[in-house]
Amino acid sequence: MFKKITIQTDERGLHFRKGSYVKLLQPGTYRFLPFSEETVTLLNITKPFAVQGKDLKLFLQDEKLVQELDVIQVHDHEYVLHYEDGKFAALLAAGSYAFWNILKKHTYIRVDIRNPELPAEIDSAVLPKLIGSYQAFDVGNHESGVLFYNNVMQRELGPGKYYFWKGPVAVAVKTVDLRQQQMDMTGQEMMTEDKVTLRLNFVCQYRILNPLRALQIKSFEEQMYIQLQLILREYVGTLKLDDLLKMKQEIAAFVLSRLNEKSQEYGVQFLSAGVKDIILPGDIKDIMNTVLLAEKKAQANLITRREETASTRSLLNTARLMDENQTLYRLKELEFLEKICEKIGTISLGGGGNLLEQLNSLLGEKGASG
Structure with missing residues (x-):
């Protein structure tokens, strides 16, 4: 009895004698003596070429076998993307690979990972299969x-x-x-020219224009903060407290101008700056409140005196006009009489005659006595 081996159409056989490879066997039926040391390993040609326990190089001496294989060598610095009939099959890392080229068309994209960026020809739809x-x-x-x-x-x-x-x-x-950002300086102690120590809250808005330059500066935001601090100290130190309080807007303009002198150095554009608060020591604040109260009282007294003077002057002018014009004097009397009548409910007059005659008599007597 012979030992019969049948190789199907989608298979290939590898003939071994005493464990050594002999040749490639095509589809068909083969017979071997039952006690011979002939063996056949069957491989499915729809799957990668691999023989357990054998190195690929042992089979590359067979020219007929090599004609039916795609042999791929992947170096340590490479990846190879393997496609079967246009569909992604696997990512090949460093090593040796062989694929049967009979039933399927194999294509490959070889990349050098020393240039890390993925090439444009790799479809993004493949990326989920490359995770890791x-x-x-x-x-x-x-x-x-x-x-x-x-x-x-x-x-x-x-x-x-x-x-x-x-x-x-x-x-x-x-x-x-690259959006607009804000740098806050809170509670910064500074001394004015007249040796008054105060605390300053300052704010500055900026936008980064040169990212490469900004990243070249260590502790980028901290260095800009220190620069702002130095500029403020320089300015505040040249002013007395009263001048400083009057020139809050000028502080912002000065600081913004000086910061923009450094804009290229930091790769930014400074957009705006301003003083949020000037916080005075408690004793200075009490003194200033006392001075302010005294000033307001003095202003109130001045306004009162002006009003009194104006009122007296108005009365004097009225009296002079009434003295020079009897008709005006008479009209004034009637005005006062009208106001009196608004305040009382009834008027009683004695004697004969009607009411109009008695009032005329009363006014006439008053005018004569005047």
Whole structure:
């Protein structure tokens, strides 16, 4: 009895004698002596070529076998994306691979991961199948990104999503916010020219224009804060307290001008600045309140005297006109009489005659006595 082996259409056989590879067997039926040391390993040609316990190089001497295989060598610094009939099949890391080229068409994209950025020809739909092999970075619409390879700055990145291979090159993306930002200085103690110590609350708005420059400065925000502090100390130290309180707007204009002299150095544009509060020591505040109260009292007294003088002058002018014009005097009497009548309910007059005659008589007697 012979030992019969049948190889199907979608299979290939590898003939071994005493454990050593002999040749490739095509589909068909093969017979071997029952006690011979001939063995056949069957491989499915729809799957990658692999023989357990055997290195691929042992089979590459067979030219007929090699004609039916795609042999791929992937170096340490490479990835190979393997596609079968146009569909992604696998990501091949460093090593040797072989695929049967009989039933399926195999294509490959070879990438050098020493250049970490994923090439444009890799469809984003494939990325979920590559998880663990790449890393992604997001740059927001209001941000600018700066790309680093092994801590060396490469270029600026606009808004978007970026993908990089995990490999020998360490990749980092640092983002910079390009929106308007605010720097607050709160409770900063300063001394005026007349040795008054006060606390100042100051605010400044700015926008980063040069992200690369901003990232080159260590402790970027802290350095700008110190610069603002120095400018304020310089300005406040040249003014007396009274002048400082009168010139709050001038402080903002001066500081903004000086900051913009440093704008290129920091890669920013300073937009606005202003004093929020000037906080005085308690004793100085009490003194200023006392002075303010005295000033207000003096102003009130001055206004009262002016009103009294104006009233007296008005009375004097009225009296002079009435003395010179009897008709005006008579009209004034009637005005006062009208006001008296508004205040009383009834008027009783004695003697004969009607009411109008008695009033005329009363006014006439008063005018004569006057």
